[in-house]
Amino acid sequence: MIPLDRAAETYLRHIAIERGLSDHTLAAYRRDLATFTTWIATQPTVDSSGADRAGGAAVVGDVGRLARADLAGFVEHLATRDAPLAPRSIARMLSSVRSFTTFAAGEGWLPLDPGASVRPPKAPMRLPKAISVEDMERLLQAVDGDDPVQLRDRALLELLYATGARISEAVGLSVDDVTTLAAVDEDSDEDTDVSVVRVTGKGNKQRIVPLGSYARAAVDAYLVRARPLFAARGHATPALFLGARGARLSRQSAWLVIQAAAAAADLTEHVSPHTFRHSFATHLLEGGADVRVVQELLGHASVATTQIYTLVTADMLRDVYQTSHPRARR
Template sequence: MSEFLARLREGDDEHPPLAANSAARTLVAVRGLHRFLALEGEVETDPAAAVSPPPPPSRLPKAISLGEVERLLDAAAVGDTPASLRDKALLEVLYGTGARISEAIGLDIDDVDLDAGVVRLEGKGGKQRLVPLGSYAREALTAYLVRGRGTFSSKGRGTPAIFLNQRGSRLSRQSAWTILRAAAERAQLRGHLSPHTLRHSFATHLLEGGADVRVVQELLGHASVTTTQVYTLVTVQQLREVYAQSHPRAR
């Protein structure tokens, strides 16, 4: 079975090599077949029992450049409607704090101190952290709270949530993701964006600017610095690419 797995990954004259995920799925199917045959008594032993599928390849977080972030944030606001003010504030908060989408839409009025420029985020396991709120995010959030949120809240039941939908209820994760995708389309950003794109970009840009990895860990709310160190691999990879393109003896 181990040799079969190796052949899947390497390919031959008649079969192209399979990616790790495809090879793993094929092996799972083969293991299921052998397990069934063993249970039915068709074979005496299960040769696949001791073979585990390969772990999926680790993927580095996908960040976008500062220029792309600026295009995305500029495209978030279309006019001066309550929805545009909300969308702009939401994306500014996501990039300005590194919050997960679930953390951003979970914000209540009492979680934000605009005078101090601080926001309280509740992460995984109910763990809370205080994160600075930059001037751009503060300005966008103030504009939404003063000129936009009241339009939504008047249709609801007095929820303390900051980000509201058209019915005056807390904005859902799916709606927030739709807002991000719509802004990306207007900004004509190519490639794959995920709900974590602005969070990844927040961390990557901080590290590129010289921030200590443990400070970034606290800002992101990671329990272990090992999780945060994945972002240092992104910056190292980018350095390698620049080196390979620019150094006369790199090629």
């Protein structure tokens, strides 16, 4: 017999070493498993008819008694308790528990993985929120000074909108990731240089994304007139965006840059780092870009992930039609 709490601790040590998880991610796994084992401990070992209930692992302290009914009941509990969780939160918590039961089955503590057939509740599809081209222009223009911080912030914002990069991808860039590639102008057949950014995304997969002239000018101004001042305050680092002490700019600091710019632009809509990514994709599709090209630029593994943005543009078209066409108004 292996106590459930000891099995959970063994699993947490395993993923900490094998997956190299951050303290934040490991703490999330620990909280999820603690919620699960605490709930299991409150469950009876017999049902209302007096028959033995499948499961009851925590009551007898044996991970080997975990059953599908335990996980299914846990999902139902999360959805119906006094403070029910949203479907996405339930899915995340169930994922942690299922990962644990898969590990337990692999170790031979369970004859079968009880979580293999348990599915989370379906989450309602949430369309990504983009801001208009006009609002994006206002936001970018709101950071228009010449001091080092403003030059850095303008370069960061321009790059986010020009590339659709995730905030973690943007702050993870190195100076050498901004470069030029030789290309041929289709109209003149002459060689020309194209500015690009080499973005490292999820799973360390790299993609090349063009960098527009406005963004390249902002990045160049930062590199020449601001970054050397930041770099002189810290140790040598290849990071593109630097903080006040000369170290790589953190995600949290980049968040604050975006919030300050949105406030300066007097935008009423909530603006987050992902707003730039959503706006990048939506504006490209509105301009006639092929969805598979946008997929490559965003670094999506599946085009299905990108196609959600086509629903956003279709939604906008419908709204315009209903408010503008005389036969659509009622």
